[in-house]
Amino acid sequence: MTGDALGIVLVNLPSPEGWTVNREGFGGLGVMTAGVGGFAYPSQRLAEAAGLLRSHGRDVVGLDFVLGGGRARKAWRRCGEAGGAIVHVSVNNLAADLDAAWEFGARVSGGPFVVTGVGLGAHGDAIAERCPGAIVDAEATGYGAALRVLGEDPHPGAPDDWPDACWETMPLARARRLPIYHGRGCTHACDYCPYVIATGRRHVLRSPERTAREFADQVARHRPKRVVFRDPVFGLDPQGAIDLLARMAELPRRVRAPFEIETRPELLTAELMDGLSSADCAEIKLGVETLESAALVASGRVSDEAGARRYGEAVEAALAGAHARGMRVRPYVMRGLNAATHDGDRDTRERVGRWAEPDVKEVTYPSEGASGVVG
Numbered sequence: 001m002t003g004d005a006l007g008i009v010l011v012n013l014p015s016p017e018g019w020t021v022n023r024e025g026f027g028g029l030g031v032m033t034a035g036v037g038g039f040a041y042p043s044q045r046l047a048e049a050a051g052l053l054r055s056h057g058r059d060v061v062g063l064d065f066v067l068g069g070g071r072a073r074k075a076w077r078r079c080g081e082a083g084g085a086i087v088h089v090s091v092n093n094l095a096a097d098l099d100a101a102w103e104f105g106a107r108v109s110g111g112p113f114v115v116t117g118v119g120l121g122a123h124g125d126a127i128a129e130r131c132p133g134a135i136v137d138a139e140a141t142g143y144g145a146a147l148r149v150l151g152e153d154p155h156p157g158a159p160d161d162w163p164d165a166c167w168e169t170m171p172l173a174r175a176r177r178l179p180i181y182h183g184r185g186c187t188h189a190c191d192y193c194p195y196v197i198a199t200g201r202r203h204v205l206r207s208p209e210r211t212a213r214e215f216a217d218q219v220a221r222h223r224p225k226r227v228v229f230r231d232p233v234f235g236l237d238p239q240g241a242i243d244l245l246a247r248m249a250e251l252p253r254r255v256r257a258p259f260e261i262e263t264r265p266e267l268l269t270a271e272l273m274d275g276l277s278s279a280d281c282a283e284i285k286l287g288v289e290t291l292e293s294a295a296l297v298a299s300g301r302v303s304d305e306a307g308a309r310r311y312g313e314a315v316e317a318a319l320a321g322a323h324a325r326g327m328r329v330r331p332y333v334m335r336g337l338n339a340a341t342h343d344g345d346r347d348t349r350e351r352v353g354r355w356a357e358p359d360v361k362e363v364t365y366p367s368e369g370a371s372g373v374v375g
């Protein structure tokens with residue numbers, strides 16, 4: 001083998017021909033879009049692993065073939081062998097990702113080869129067959145994979161102690177949208193959501209001080225155009241979120257940046273919206289899903305008719321409140337939910353569309369059950 005030896009390589013694999021794979025999308029289960037140059041988040045899982053490995057004095061090299069393909073190909077061509085590899089695979093492109101991962105694993109000389117991704121727990125057989133000898137990591141963050149490389153307990157302890165994601169290692173690309181989070185996981189039980197099955201319906205939460213400190217440090221270091229809170233549901237801990245936003249609003253101008261969140265209408269209280277507005281929130285992604293009572297009850301969003309009515313009021317209040325404060329809202333609605341009707345879908349789109357054009361997502365329920373798909 002010739003070429004320079006690299007340290008631990010952290011790999012966001014190339015997309016298949018004619019597709020863009022966003023392995024961080026949809027809570028880390030991965031999203032594929034047709035066409036080259038589609039939307040993909042920077043590799044937060046690998047940036048977290050890089051942060052932890054570097055804090056232990058390990059050399060790391062980020063190879064992002066989606067957002068920095070040219071540079072990654074050049075570094076990999078020069079490389080003789082790697083001291084270890086962490087490869088991020090997506091359950092939505094699993095067979096092809098595992099075959100591609102194996103090419104990186106085969107160049108690891110004596111070190112650990114880890115495949116990592118949300119929802120891999122149910123895919124041990126496929127991983128053993130396509131990547132024999134690989135260590136499997138299915139934690140919700142990238143820290144578990146890094147700890148496996150170090151041969152330590154993969155459950156990384158208190159979230160406040162985890163090191164910052166290392167964006168010197170993984171590219172933010174031209175869009176310069178820097179991912180961050182305050183809380184990971186979700187405790188809700190929407191029947192269309194494989195993410196909570198894959199992550200065990202657990203919510204790991206940082207303290208407001210910890211998140212505000214990393215926000216300021218990352219902005220100072222990387223000057224992002226926007227910070228993207230990747231919490232699947234921002235504000236699950238309402239008081240903590242309000243405290244965090246108050247801290248962000250008090251940051252000096254040079255470490256502030258516009259940011260976006262993703263949340264649920266019933267969590268967007270007037271107090272939370274005031275906090276978001278004061279802290280420079282640029283956009284709220286709002287998972288409305290449906291306003292049809294029967295579909296809300298069937299999907300587990302609410303428990304009865306009265307809950308559905310209150311949910312509808314919360315949606316109106318959230319859309320009106322964000323509009324009044326001048327914050328952009330991007331609502332998401334769903335077609336194909338259990339018990340939904342064509343008229344109900346149309347009514348939801350019309351009511352939401354009075355405030356902002358909704359993105360419409362199709363939902364399908366796998367016949368063998370979501371747990372068979374994602375672990």
Ligand code: SF4
Binds near residue numbers: 196264
């Ligand atoms: S609120 Fe529902 S859809 Fe969103 S992450 Fe939680 S369970 Fe999934």
